[in-house]
Amino acid sequence: MNRRQFITLSAAGALLGASAHTAPAQTVKTSASIVIIGAGAAGTSLANRLVRRLDGAKITIVDPSERHLYQPGLSLVAAGLKPADYVVSSTAHWLPDGIDWIAEAATEIDPEARTVTTSGGQTVRYDFLVVAPGLVLDHDAIEGFSLDMVGENGIGALYAGPDHAARTWAAASKFTEEGGVGVFTRPATEMKCAGAPLKHTFLIDDIARTNGNAGKTEIIYANNSQALFGVPIVAEKVRMLFQDRGIAPALSHVLKRVDAGRRIATFDTPEGEKELGYDYLHVIPPQRAPDVVRQSGLSWADKWTDQGWVEVDMQTLRHLRYPDVFALGDVAGVPKGKTAASVKWQVPVVEDHLVAAIAGSEGTASYNGYTSCPMITRVGRAMLVEFDYQNNLVPSFPGIIAPLEELWISWLMKELALKPTYNAMLRGEA
Amino acid sequence: MKDLTFGTMIAVFEEMFGRGLFWFLVVAAVVITLAYIYVLIRDRSVSMKKFLWAQLSMPFGAVAAVALVLWVTKSSLSDLGGPIDVIIFLGIAALGAVGLSILVYTAGSLIAPPERSEG
Numbered sequence: 001m002n003r004r005q006f007i008t009l010s011a012a013g014a015l016l017g018a019s020a021h022t023a024p025a026q027t028v029k030t031s032a033s034i035v036i037i038g039a040g041a042a043g044t045s046l047a048n049r050l051v052r053r054l055d056g057a058k059i060t061i062v063d064p065s066e067r068h069l070y071q072p073g074l075s076l077v078a079a080g081l082k083p084a085d086y087v088v089s090s091t092a093h094w095l096p097d098g099i100d101w102i103a104e105a106a107t108e109i110d111p112e113a114r115t116v117t118t119s120g121g122q123t124v125r126y127d128f129l130v131v132a133p134g135l136v137l138d139h140d141a142i143e144g145f146s147l148d149m150v151g152e153n154g155i156g157a158l159y160a161g162p163d164h165a166a167r168t169w170a171a172a173s174k175f176t177e178e179g180g181v182g183v184f185t186r187p188a189t190e191m192k193c194a195g196a197p198l199k200h201t202f203l204i205d206d207i208a209r210t211n212g213n214a215g216k217t218e219i220i221y222a223n224n225s226q227a228l229f230g231v232p233i234v235a236e237k238v239r240m241l242f243q244d245r246g247i248a249p250a251l252s253h254v255l256k257r258v259d260a261g262r263r264i265a266t267f268d269t270p271e272g273e274k275e276l277g278y279d280y281l282h283v284i285p286p287q288r289a290p291d292v293v294r295q296s297g298l299s300w301a302d303k304w305t306d307q308g309w310v311e312v313d314m315q316t317l318r319h320l321r322y323p324d325v326f327a328l329g330d331v332a333g334v335p336k337g338k339t340a341a342s343v344k345w346q347v348p349v350v351e352d353h354l355v356a357a358i359a360g361s362e363g364t365a366s367y368n369g370y371t372s373c374p375m376i377t378r379v380g381r382a383m384l385v386e387f388d389y390q391n392n393l394v395p396s397f398p399g400i401i402a403p404l405e406e407l408w409i410s411w412l413m414k415e416l417a418l419k420p421t422y423n424a425m426l427r428g429e430a
Numbered sequence: 431m432k433d434l435t436f437g438t439m440i441a442v443f444e445e446m447f448g449r450g451l452f453w454f455l456v457v458a459a460v461v462i463t464l465a466y467i468y469v470l471i472r473d474r475s476v477s478m479k480k481f482l483w484a485q486l487s488m489p490f491g492a493v494a495a496v497a498l499v500l501w502v503t504k505s506s507l508s509d510l511g512g513p514i515d516v517i518i519f520l521g522i523a524a525l526g527a528v529g530l531s532i533l534v535y536t537a538g539s540l541i542a543p544p545e546r547s548e549g
């Protein structure tokens with residue numbers, strides 16, 4: 001936030017100056033067909049913005065899911081701070097009038113013929129395609145693990161959705177009362193919200209502490225690499241917090257197998273397999289682009305080959321080989337950015353380049369890799385962690401809210417303002 | 431945060447409270463402020479008795495505002511971690527204090543207008 005924005009904020013607080021509304025951008029007349037795959041955070045937000053910018057475009061959004069998930073809320077559900085339905089709303093509620101929603105999965109993309117085929121057998125032709133189906137959680141990649149185990153025998157997996165997050169809390173809350181060894185994991189692939197595994201660790205540790213059971217719990221954070229976070233300065237901060245809280249890092253440990261009967265987790269490490277016994281195990285599986293993307297030929301051929309993220313330009317999110325294709329959100333093959341906060345910065349960029357392409361010109365907007373994850377460090381405190389492609393910290397409120405500091409205001413923002421901001425983004429208004 | 435404009439702020443507040451409740455609160459705040467100005471102009475002076483009551487209500491307003499925020503956000507005083515937290519905390523308390531005192535003064539003046547001799 002710059003000084004002008006701060007003044008706007010103050011003005012808004014005083015409810016003055018209603019004329020500060022941003023002037024609506026010029027609309028463009030067109031008969032172009034635009035297909036958006038995925039009505040999640042990215043697809044929905046873009047659809048709402050495009051209907052305002054384009055006059056006459058045929059916009060089709062493809063998504064089989066009736067439910068929209070506010071995924072940042074899953075961390076709160078899995079710590080007993082919110083009920084499961086806190087994250088659930090209806091997909092239809094957020095979609096604008098005047099577009100077609102095909103409630104089926106995209107099963108085939110042919111970027112040469114410019115068509116998308118759906119699970120119901122419909123084939124839709126496009127002039128422009130926006131690929132935004134998020135990512136898939138590869139739970140099967142972990143031997144011995146299946147989602148029906150979650151909630152019992154001390155196993156949690158909060159990424160899997162609202163019901164699993166609630167069941168995760170059932171297992172985790174037992175741990176916070178009875179104590180024992182808690183093992184918290186993260187995958188070796190790219191993942192959405194890399195702060196979420198840490199948040200869960202901090203929250204469960206804090207709740208055990210509040211319950212008076214700090215002495216009975218031993219917490220181990222099994223990290224995929226040597227650095228506790230992808231951004232060096234954040235990794236150092238996390239290392240210090242871990243030391244302070246007595247959380248033991250197990251570095252270069254990637255979860256390979258779970259023996260739920262004996263409560264033993266096996267990890268791949270540089271020194272070979274290692275076993276850790278647990279009373280509570282939190283599983284976050286490897287994450288990959290959906291099959292429909294990986295089979296379409298749109299993925300990078302020489303990067304993330306086991307994950308299949310879409311080959312796009314880092315700044316414009318436009319496909320490097322098919323200029324009529326864009327990727328948005330978690331599926332985009334860029335080095336940072338798998339958060340809803342990134343989506344907020346990416347959507348206006350794709351909107352700009354797409355509308356410009358339709359109008360026959362070149363867009364100018366550029367995505368700098370902005371990624372953010374309010375890192376909860378305990379119930380009542382969080383750290384704002386915002387960074388870009390260069391691993392620079394890019395605080396929204398410099399000089400006002402210090403980054404990498406555990407603050408109550410950051411917790412207030414997560415508790416009060418984040419979901420409203422997310423919803424406003426879905427409506428294309430933020 | 432990207433593009434923090436007045437329009438964005440309104441959109442976020444609408445989502446936070448629900449569109450209906452948000453605008454109801456805005457209208458309520460405006461109405462109470464106008465009523466406050468109205469009684470000040472009508473009575474042409476500040477009634478010291480009512481002002482005293484308004485002042486006495488201030489600590490209650492401050493405590494109530496802080497308690498509400500802590501309760502809604504499941505946090506406690508020990509969570510205050512830095513200078514900005516203390517500023518926000520004091521700001522919430524001040525808003526509660528001033529808000530309640532204006533409400534008490536205005537309500538008092540509307541319910542019991544000053545007797546002729548007093549003015």
Ligand SMILES: Cc1cc2nc3c(=O)[nH]c(=O)nc-3n(C[C@H](O)[C@H](O)[C@H](O)COP(=O)(O)OP(=O)(O)OC[C@H]3O[C@@H](n4cnc5c(N)ncnc54)[C@H](O)[C@@H]3O)c2cc1C
Nearest residue numbers: 038040041042065071072106133134193329330339340341
């Ligand atoms: C536990 C957790 C905590 C998080 N915390 C934060 C946080 O604090 N802050 C933050 O900014 N971000 C956070 N995130 C990340 C954020 O939720 C995602 O980055 C964001 O939702 C990505 O948006 P998206 O549109 O790319 O994908 P999604 O929102 O996942 O939407 C993808 C959509 O595509 C649909 N789809 C899938 N396959 C197909 C197909 N074949 N055809 C058609 N449609 C398909 C799905 O049904 C879904 O609706 C968190 C995520 C998790 C899991």
